[in-house]
Amino acid sequence: MKLKTNEKGFTLVELLVGLSIAVLVVGAASAAVITMTRLSPQSTEWAVSLRQVQNAGYWISRDIQMSQGDIVVGTGNPTLLTITQPVTPDITRTIVYQFEDMSGGLKRLMRNEQGQAGLIAEYIYFDLDDPDSSTRVISNQNPVTMQITAGFGEAMVTREYAAMQRVPAATP
Helix, strand or coil, rough: CCCCCCCCCCCHHHHHHHHHHHHHHHHHHHHHHHHHHHHHHHHHHHHHHHHHHHHHHHHHHHHHHHHCCCCCEECCCCCEEEEECCCCCEEEEEEEEEEHHHHHCCEEEEEEEECEEEEEEECCCCCCCCCCCCCCCEEEECCCCHHHHHHHECEEEEEEEEEEECCCCCCC
C-alpha cells in the first residue's frame, strides 16, 4: 500500500507525547479525587462541630444582650446559665441553659424558657475535671464571657464568646 503525498498523519513521537500528557492529566485528577474523598469525613466532622458551637454562641449571646436582669452561672451539672428578664414589676421571664446527656459523654445544650425547652446544640463537651477545654462561663460580669466546645467524630472545636447586656441589671 502506497501513501499519497498529500495524506498527513501523526508520527509515533507525536502520539507518545500526546499519550503521556493525557496520562499526567488523568493521574493528577485521580489524585485530587482520592484526596477529596479522604478529607471529606474530616471536613464534615469539623463543620458539624463548628456549627454546634456557633448555634450555642448565637443563642446565649442573644439572650444576654436582651437581658436586663441577673445572669447566674450554674454549676454546669446540669445548669450552665440562668438569665432573668423583668418583663413587668410582677412578671419575670427566666431562661435556663442546661445540659442533657448524650451517648459518648457529650451533651445536648437545651434552652428552657418558661417551661418550653428547645434544643440549641448537640455534641457539646462538658467535663468538670477538664475546665480548660470544657464548655463553661468564664466570667458573668458585663461582658459575660463563655467558652463553648463541641466535638463530633475526631473533630473538636472551641470558641470563646463575649456578650454584653444592652441595659445592665439594676443594682439595689
